[in-house]
Amino acid sequence: MNAWTVAATAAGGVGLFLLGMSMMTDGLKLAAGPALERILGGATRTRAHALASGALVTAVVQSSSAVTVATIGFVNAGLMTLAPALWVLFGANVGTTMTGWLVALVGLKFKIEALALPMIGIGVVMRLTGEGARRGALGSAAAGLGLLFLGIAMLQEAFAGLAATVQLPSGTGPLAALAQLGIGALLTVLMQSSSASMTVALTAAQGGLLTPQGAAAMVIGANIGTTVKAMLAAIGATPNARRAAAAHVVFNALTGVVALLLLPWLIDAIAALRAWLGLPADPAAKLALFHTIFNVLGVLLMWPLAAHLTRWLQGRFRAREEDEAQPRHLDDNALAVPALAVEALAREVDRIGHAAQRMARAALAGAAAPALAGDDLVVDRLAEAADRFAERVNRSAMTPESSARLAATLRIQRYHRTTAEQALAAAALAPPPLPAAVASDWQAFTQQADELLALCDPLAEVAAPDAETLAAALAATESAYEGLKAALLEAAAVGELGIAATEPALRRISALRRAAQQAAKALRHRHGDTAAETAETRAGESD
Numbered sequence: 001m002n003a004w005t006v007a008a009t010a011a012g013g014v015g016l017f018l019l020g021m022s023m024m025t026d027g028l029k030l031a032a033g034p035a036l037e038r039i040l041g042g043a044t045r046t047r048a049h050a051l052a053s054g055a056l057v058t059a060v061v062q063s064s065s066a067v068t069v070a071t072i073g074f075v076n077a078g079l080m081t082l083a084p085a086l087w088v089l090f091g092a093n094v095g096t097t098m099t100g101w102l103v104a105l106v107g108l109k110f111k112i113e114a115l116a117l118p119m120i121g122i123g124v125v126m127r128l129t130g131e132g133a134r135r136g137a138l139g140s141a142a143a144g145l146g147l148l149f150l151g152i153a154m155l156q157e158a159f160a161g162l163a164a165t166v167q168l169p170s171g172t173g174p175l176a177a178l179a180q181l182g183i184g185a186l187l188t189v190l191m192q193s194s195s196a197s198m199t200v201a202l203t204a205a206q207g208g209l210l211t212p213q214g215a216a217a218m219v220i221g222a223n224i225g226t227t228v229k230a231m232l233a234a235i236g237a238t239p240n241a242r243r244a245a246a247a248h249v250v251f252n253a254l255t256g257v258v259a260l261l262l263l264p265w266l267i268d269a270i271a272a273l274r275a276w277l278g279l280p281a282d283p284a285a286k287l288a289l290f291h292t293i294f295n296v297l298g299v300l301l302m303w304p305l306a307a308h309l310t311r312w313l314q315g316r317f318r319a320r321e322e323d324e325a326q327p328r329h330l331d332d333n334a335l336a337v338p339a340l341a342v343e344a345l346a347r348e349v350d351r352i353g354h355a356a357q358r359m360a361r362a363a364l365a366g367a368a369a370p371a372l373a374g375d376d377l378v379v380d381r382l383a384e385a386a387d388r389f390a391e392r393v394n395r396s397a398m399t400p401e402s403s404a405r406l407a408a409t410l411r412i413q414r415y416h417r418t419t420a421e422q423a424l425a426a427a428a429l430a431p432p433p434l435p436a437a438v439a440s441d442w443q444a445f446t447q448q449a450d451e452l453l454a455l456c457d458p459l460a461e462v463a464a465p466d467a468e469t470l471a472a473a474l475a476a477t478e479s480a481y482e483g484l485k486a487a488l489l490e491a492a493a494v495g496e497l498g499i500a501a502t503e504p505a506l507r508r509i510s511a512l513r514r515a516a517q518q519a520a521k522a523l524r525h526r527h528g529d530t531a532a533e534t535a536e537t538r539a540g541e542s543d
Contacts, residue, residue: 013154014200016147023144026397027137047306050084051299054091059098067092068333071244082240083310086247090302093223093251093295100198100288119146151199177263180214181256184221189228197222198291205283212283213267216290217260223294224256239317241331246313255298266290324355325381330389338398345389346409350458352382353416353522357457359423360515364446364453369427379420386413408525415522422515429508432501441487445480445509449516452477456519464527474520481513 058067071080071088080088119142126139187197198219205215227249259266270290279285302309329347334340355378362372390410398406434442452473455465465473488505491497497505 009154013151016151016154018151020144020147020149020151024141024148027140027142027144047084047087047303050087051091051094054088055095056091058092058095067095068244068248082243082314083306085244086302086306086310089244089248090251090299093298094292097288097292097295100202100291116146116149119143119149176214177217177260180210180217181221181224181260184218185225185228186221187218188222188225197225202284202287205287210283212271212286212290213263215283215287216263216267216294219287219291220256220259220263220294223252227252239328241333242317243313246316247309250309251298251302254301255294258301259294259297266293324351325378327382327385327389330385332392335392335396338393338396339402341389341393341396342398342402342406342409345386345393345406346412348382348386348389349409349413349416350526352379352386352413353419353519354457354459355379355382356416356420356423357453357519359420359427360512360519361450361453363423363427363515364450364512366431367427368430369424372424372427376420376424379417383413383417412522412525415518415525419515419518419522422511422518426508426511426515429504429511431508432497432505435491435496437496438484438487438491441480441484445477445484445512448473448477448480449512452516453519456516456523458523458526464523470520470523474517477513477516481509484509 054067054071068089071085071092123139123141123143123146127136127143128139130136130139184197184201187200201210201215201218201222204210204218205212210218231245231249267290270286270293273293274286274289277289279289327348328351329344331344334344355375359372359375359379362375390406393406454460455470455473485506488497488502488509492499492502
């Protein structure tokens with residue numbers, strides 16, 4: 001095999017591996033999406049539980065990046081605090097070692113064609129016949145796994161041809177170890193996959209291009225190389241995303257430095273442990289064991305430091321959060337898991353609703369339009385960011401449940417924006433001087449509408465009202481509106497209120513009433529409450 005053929009085979013093997021890994025991960029994420037949410041969403045009880053959740057989900061979906069993105073999505077959405085999220089991220093590092101075992105014990109041990117080609121065939125049939133269903137997602141995962149195994153076979157073939165002609169850095173001194181580490185980091189950065197560079201290290205060691213210690217240094221480099229992807233993903237991201245990325249960097253860098261310093265002793269200890277466990281004597285099994293021990297060592301190192309790291313991270317990256325008009329939950333990293341992206345969008349829409357409620361209540365209290373300019377800017381900027389994010393979510397493959405929730409969330413956002421628009425319209429009309437006969441009706445309407453808006457605030461600290469409470473508040477507001485409208489018209493008829501003042505007053509209370517109704521609609525759709533819709537229909541929206 002000449003040099004060109006070897007290089008082409010190696011490049012093709014890496015390409016097939018990356019394509020297979022991508023298909024497998026995407027399929028597993030789509031098939032296991034609800035389970036992933038449930039497992040990660042409940043990973044808040046203890047450190048050990050969060051750690052195990054991160055490791056388990058990563059082992060299932062075969063992507064630490066997917067789990068990292070999902071975890072950041074939960075933190076951004078307010079479903080998980082930073083402290084347990086860090087342990088999920090550390091667990092993801094442990095779970096990703098499953099790829100090494102898959103390669104060492106399956107990919108390098110069997111006749112690949114006998115295993116991979118049927119998996120590809122069956123997977124493609126499942127995908128074509130189950131488009132949009134879980135069967136189709138599992139078919140993608142199966143076909144991806146088959147392609148991954150074919151990529152490993154091609155890498156084995158290429159490295160077998162290179163063993164006699166190419167010499168990688170294989171010494172045991174500090175400079176050789178740094179060179180090996182650099183190769184692992186560079187491969188991870190170039191291929192954007194630590195699993196791919198890990199597989200290259202395993203097959204190179206199996207093919208005789210690297211000593212076990214040299215391959216172990218490459219594995220350390222691959223782990224450190226993943227931090228580049230995390231740092232790039234954090235550029236322009238939300239503060240929570242940057243905190244998670246910083247924790248990922250700290251974990252991998254600290255673990256890598258300690259493992260590199262202990263490398264010769266770790267290799268000897270792992271050789272003894274491999275023999276004791278009865279694992280195969282080949283280099284691949286030893287490296288898979290090293291990768292696992294290496295990441296478990298990182299967890300042990302972080303155990304006493306995690307609380308300090310959490311406090312330090314919570315004090316960092318706060319500048320953007322201080323600007324209320326900046327999105328706090330919309331993070332492009334969450335787009336890889338559509339269900340979490342929709343959850344993040346819903347949380348941001350809640351912030352839009354909160355600002356819209358403030359505008360409506362301020363208009364009720366008599367504030368003029370300039371006083372609402374700040375909140376109006378918040379609503380506009382957040383809504384624009386939410387619209388752009390929703391467009392990107394729409395490009396992802398979503399389950400029917402996620403698609404339905406996305407539609408409902410966009411509808412809620414429309415209600416919130418209408419609430420803000422009506423509040424601004426009301427504030428642009430100055431309250432008229434009211435005769436004594438109308439003042440009490442005006443006060444009654446203002447009080448009822450304010451109470452309804454307070455119930456509908458999506459970020460209120462109190463629990464959301466039930467259907468009966470909301471229906472009663474809507475009916476009371478409608479009754480107060482009708483009473484005030486009748487009092488204004490009667491005052492105009494008897495000459496107590498001029499016609500020039502009556503018309504703006506009617507338009508003002510109509511806008512305020514509509515703002516309150518839109519807020520109630522948003523609350524109904526937020527909680528899937530059809531009883532409130534019945535109340536709104538009964539109340540009506542016409543003047």
